Amino acid sequence: MSDPDAYVALVVSLPSSERLFVAKRPPLSRLRLQRRLSALSEDDARTLARIEGLLSWSAYDRGSDLHTLVSRAKVLMADLPQRTLRRIVDERMELRTAMAALRMRQGGAGAPEGAWGYGVWTSHIAANWREPAFGLDRSMPWLRRAGQLLETGDPLALQRHLLDVTFRQLQRHAGRHHFDFEAVVIYVLKWNIFDRWAKADSVAAAQRFTELSEEALQNFPHLQAEGVGA
Template sequence: MSDPDAYIALISSLPGSERLFVAKQPPLSRLRLDRRLTALTPEDARVLKVLEQALNWSAYDMDITDAQAVQRCNQALAKIPQPTLRSLFLERMDLRTVVAALRLRARGGNPPSGTYGIGRWSGHIPANWGDPDFRLSVPMPWIKDARQLLEAEDPLGLERLLLSVSHKQLKRYAARHLFDFEAVAIYVLIWNIFDRWAQSNAQDAATRFEKLAQQAMANVAEFDFERVSA
């Protein structure tokens, strides 16, 4: 069991920053962050490692098959007991599925049969393939901008948009947690977004997005969203 006082001291020691896309680097180095994270209990440290690896921005970019993507998702969820962290993980999977679908369609791909990708929209997307935004513009208001950036072949702009959307999602969850493990985990995920943007450039973004477009996570039918989110 975690020591509440230790977690209060840990969170209080972490510098804040709202200057995403403006600051040239995260508010502290990964080395210094890891030193602070030694205050976590062994179990919480294991959960954080699973969450970071599953949501790593490059983990799904290079040469991963559909089955491997689903397996990673299932394995991660089985090791994350906190409802908040499970919810934010699944929300990120929703984002990845929608963007993969936009990429596939932009490349002239046919409507997938059955379900597509990972998450709650896996059945909705194929059924609304002909709509410019898959009829998701209300729950995902950023989708129009993402589609336009894809059409404009602006991978760095798209990466910036997706990092911004993910940052807003995490800040929404952060508002519900102040001095607990969830607050620490969300801080680390936000740090990863800052670090990702600090390392981004147009050529790397184009390479990552081309690789992801080639595999696109299509036709992943064996993922049971209702089961894993229960």
């Protein structure tokens, strides 16, 4: 059983952050965050870990199988009584399903059949496979832009777009929760977004530096001959 007073103290102890894409790093380290999360009850800590594991952004890097993620989501939803947390999982899994559809279509695949994704839009997506945003411009206004970024091959801009979408979704839910378990989960998921962008931005910065360095060396071939930049 969770202690309401302990959760109020926990939320109060969590530092606020700058605006997304402005902050260079999350407002506190993962180690310090974990120390504060020790105030969670065992059941809530386990639930948070399951939600984080399912919604982890690293799954995009691993190319996780959508069917596996859907199965895990359904098991989690069966154990998740909090309405807000269920809605958060729904939104993120529907986003993943729509993005999986965009990638499938870009790869030349035809409309999927049967139970292929998560959420209420799977049949609609399949039926509107050739529409730029699968006919979901009103329900998923972010999807058309995501498709354009996917087609132009700009992974950093696409990642930024998706992070912004999910961050705004969490912000909407945060307005209804302040000192409860849902507020803690929302904070941690937002922390993960800040962390994801900080890592992606630093990698992009390193790549830009390398490209600029190589371009500069091309203008001074004698430096390359002397081994500079090796």
